[in-house]
Amino acid sequence: MSFLPVLPLPLVIALAVVLPVVVAWLCYAACRTLRRAPRLCCVSLAWLAALAGCMLLLNPGSVSLRPSSEKPVWVVGLDVSASMRSPVADDADAPSRHDVARRAVAALDAAARNSGRDLHWLALSDAARNCGSAAALTETASDAESSAILSSTAGAIESLRRQGRVVAGVMLISDGRDLRPRSWQTLVGRAGAAGCSVHVLPLGAHWKEPDLSLSTSRPLVQAYVGVPTRLSARIDNTRMGNRQLLVELLGPDGSVLRSQPVESRDGEASDVSFRLENAVGEYRMRVAVQPGESREDNNELRFTVSAADSRIRVFLAEGAPYWDSKFLAQYLRAQPVFDVRSVHRLSDERFYHIDSGDDDAEPSDTPDMPTTLEGLMGYDIVVLGKGMDSLLDEEAVQALTAYLRDQGGIVVMARGRCYAGRLEGMEALEPFVWGSGVGAESRFVPTEEGEQAGLFSQVLPGAADAVWKEQPPLDDVRDVAELRPQTRVLAAADGSGTPLLGIMRCGMGAVACINGEGLWKWDFYPDARERGNLYREFWRQFLPWVQTAAEFFPGFDLSLHPERASVAAGEGVTCRLGWRGGARPGRVLVEAVSLADGKRAALVTAVPTASSGLPRWEAAIPPLPSGEYLLRASVPDHATPSPECRFTVRRAPGEADNLDADPELLARVAEATGGMQLSDPLSEEQMATFLALPPGVSLIEEDFTPLWTRWQVLAFVVICLGLIWLIRRRRGLP
Template sequence: MIFEPVIPWGWLGVVAAACLVLFCFLLARGTRSFRPRTRMLVSAAYLSGIAGTLFLLANPGRKETLTVHSRPVWIVALDASSSMTSPMQSSGAGGSRVDAARRDLKSIAGLVPDGVDVRWVSVKDSSSILPDAGALARVEADGSSSPLSRSLAALLEDERSGGRAPSGLILLSDGRDTEPAHLGRLAREAGNLGVPVHTLCYGEKWEAPRLTLEATKTIIHSFPGNTVQASARVRNRKLGAVQTAVSLLDAGGRVLDRKVVNVADDADAVVNFTLECPPKSAHFSLKCDAVPGDESGPEGHEALFSVQAMRSRIRVFMAEGAPYWDSKFLAQFLRRQPSFDVRSIHMLTQERFYSINTGEETGAKADGESIPSSLEDFLRFDMVILGKGAERIITPARAAALHSFVRDYGGLLVFARGKSYAGRFPEMEALEPFAWKAPFPGDHQLTPSPEGVKDGLFGVVLPGTGADVWRSLPPLEDSWDVERIFPGTRVVARSPDGRIPLLAVKRVGMGAAGMINGDGLWKWDFFPEALRLGNWYEDFWGQFLPWMQTAAEFLPGYDLSLHVERTSVEPGVPVSFSMSWRGRGRPSGVSVEVADIRNPEKTIFSAAARQDASRGGLPRWNGVFTSPRPGRYILRARMAGSGASPMPDVCLDVPEPPGERDNLDADPAFLASMSELTGGRRLSREELDGTLPAMMEPPPDYTSREEAFFPLWNRWYVLLVLAVLPALYWWVRRRNGLL
């Protein structure tokens, strides 16, 4: 006999002792009027019943090992999510995935060997057990999600809690799992039970017909009163040639502009809007009209962006030792821009300089001492532009200070006319994107490269690859062939044959250096045939210089930088951010405020930043916060005692978790991982007849040995005796006229 007490032994002893003391006391009082012999017999019967009851609390019984003859059980699960209604083939032929799976269900039902039980399960938003294959085949594929791993793991957990272990599981699915993080949980449950998961995949790549809209830039920095360009990309997938209208709306929902755009089938179209930068930062939205057959939801037809009004002007120092039309036209263009504060020095002879600055109509005499000669001098500017003849005005000491300005303090450097010096200049070479080889004869049309389109300079704010305007504008002259392109360089435009890099940006430490490899851009603003195409000179410089800022740590005019590790994250994940300071003093109280872009004045929460090791001698802070619920947010840098210093901000996109219809591509790789992790196989539809019967065939003697416990308390005669003994006490009391 063994015992499996219902309560711990220690507590059982306490309960037994307390009960014996209590019942002995009650028994002594209740039998005082009995004759001694009657009192002794009644007490013995009563206490025997109490002792027997306490004995049963210890749950006595016996264990036996039994041989159980059982039938093996298999689980056949059908993915009934709405993605299964997609076509089997990328061409749209072959019927739907769920129809093919239903045909295979019928085949599987006919291949199940005798002596094998099958549990038929549908999986969509949750799993459901059906009575037979026919009922499973009639299930509609309308699930709004397909949590395959989670549902199957829960199903196996139920089997384990019920003491059952299926022989195997067959899943018919396209592999779309809206909660793939649960795959590890499924692998653990299947491993605990020894259940292999065999998978049968349906479908190929497939994109539903949809029209979607996205803003090419979610945050635009400009100066109040300046004209800015907001661009939207309209994507048309499988709808045929369509026409839609895109509207530009302010934060209050008022339509500011509306444009009709034609989009070819399986193509993109870019629509541009111009608006004036408001006095204060503001937020806007772009919306496109739906078209017949479009399966994307309303969220796919709207894009948000913000225009951040910059207060401090971009301080530019421009210098050239061999003036030419290019530098003259560029200086004039920049001086006309209200957002630039330009100081330019041009060397005419070894002893003769002249300077012309923003707000001045004519130049004035200057001397070489006016050229910045130390790091402190360069730090009075945000951007340095060099033309030709740099060796005549930039000494090695000045070059070292310029290098530190760019590398350590996030300055911007532009080589506006290609190789800026004659011969060798080692101190300047470290700042350049290329290692020079030799002058390359001939003229070269500036042609956008795929990298320039990918980085957003061309194809959005400027025409992309293949646009006629690039073949029509005057070519560049005096370009150089390059020996190699240095790491960290993005070549955004080349010669038509792709050999000569003509426009590039290189990240240098915390700053960036841009290079125009050639002369002749001034012709875009002068020659009549170029002007007939539009003012591409102003458009080019007006877009290239702001775009170049994105390669540096700091925005021009800002002493504090803010960068996030990723600008698009899932809800509830850590978001890391970093900040640097290049201004005066050592600030404290650095943090980031997070606000909804639709209500930017209301801060949702703040995240403090922790000071880290200096980078390039500059104070640096790092921080982390958990991304909020889905939405579009703006992150604003904050610093105690910042005064009038402008504070940067960035946008953070927290998209909704991918829905069932967001991606309709079949995912055979996911199903292969599921089978591999659980010891199963990837099945093909062609091998079902030959593989399935042998796989499901039970062993000749499908038995198992189980240990069973037989308790004593559930025997009727035991309970009868325990009931009769105390009843005898009460019967005697009644016979003696007692209650």
């Protein structure tokens, strides 16, 4: 017998003591005219009826055990996306991740049969599919082209909860590859609402399918008159073995212009470049698809070569003439792409000037140095030698600062620190914070950052090229105490790592600095010239390249810069534009042209934005189909060159794009839900922990049958009250 009082137990006890007494007293008073025997009989019957009513308040009944109506279920989710076909280890002979996962599913099935647990078997890809049994799950092929294992598992948990099922635990068997990794928070939230833990069995490691791919950091090349155009790319060889490849360059008409054999080694990258004269238009570089390649869509590149209509205007100032400045001035004046004006200080009152096209120097008593912003605006690049403290004053430095920050100018410090003592305001324009020492000779070697910037391995030889070690070392290399913010080190000293070439963004412009002297030796010594005369190639390629670090191209009054060079499919991009010309344009347009068919994909009118300096606009390019595009800005009411840039809309990521396992993602889910991170093969202890009943969940439940529903209880009360009524009626009472 069990009791489930309908009222608090102390109150029921008090009523059981008081109520029968009160009822008996009332009955005694009502039967006062009766003789003693009938009166006592009525009082007893009333007391029993009241006591029976109080007993019903205790809600007596019987308890029996039965199977729980909410039977718990354990969920086992198996990733069946195509990435599960990859080896479980970084070894082509290792079993696939799917094979290892099937063994784990079979082990869980055997453990569930022994324990009598109810398991829910799910195949996970972009959605969760109930297979019904472990056998059906293991027979499911891992061929799904998308994986959303986290969100599909979260959806399965929510679906079971809506069906009234209790989710006791979740086992996720996967390599962790998920195209929407941020959905792990959704899974954690659904598991928390269900009160269950998510245990994970991560499978796999780093893995790349056999593939050859072409890539470049300079898909858009600006071609200048007299400067050979170099189209460069990198071939990445992944598990394709050592082989010789033939790389072809196709012209705008689709014909093969040139071909070049390349020795490609397994697991390494090889550089390839083609040098063209007077190249303008769309070019393609390709390598034939090799047998065994996993992808065919990354064996071809597109290059856009745009012709620059104007010459690069250069002002060269030298306060302490040396061989470096002499060789540089002579070389630049001889190049048709450069329009050079130079000033050289011989003494405090003696200077000479040499301009492009002049054979003789012009002596002068004054430097005629542009020391105002208006004067500096006549040049695209300002090259500074040494002794600038004798040519520049504080006002000239302020003008140079405004030229850099507000007008997108370029300054090249060709011989390192350009002043001897202190020049107010000049230190802030230098990419390096100089140390106190002056080092010995240092050999010039490109850095990885210089290759990533597109200068080396693209327009100039890469760090692995032996030509750098064959050049004479630089002299008077200064120690660098630290780098200023936004400084990139493009070349460093071989061995010591002292920065030798750095570039720093300064507002809308940029400052480049060569830490040392002696570049002229690369052109002077006969053995250096026999190695290809890297000196001339360096300056001929470096000066046009350095302008890519600034906002405006030479001869351009309009700038165009997308906030991102590539976006995912379905995303737009915002382009920022600036103007440094005369009157403010009334309208600025930005168009996107597809490189696949040459058709216009979008035309947007830029919107003016608030700016304290130069006029600025923003243009929102709408989402475009995946592919390569050329963005071009124009000003309809101004005859000004139109800046261009390349823009890529990436296709939706697929399973084959990245086959590396992501155990960290699965571990994050397990930690957040209180689950375990398991390992293969599953141990009996691990499976027992997974199949254990969580707190508050039971396989059986109590069934309580109350006593008051039986007819005998009601009959007893009715008989008692009926006998009282009968006795009173027989004695003439109402």
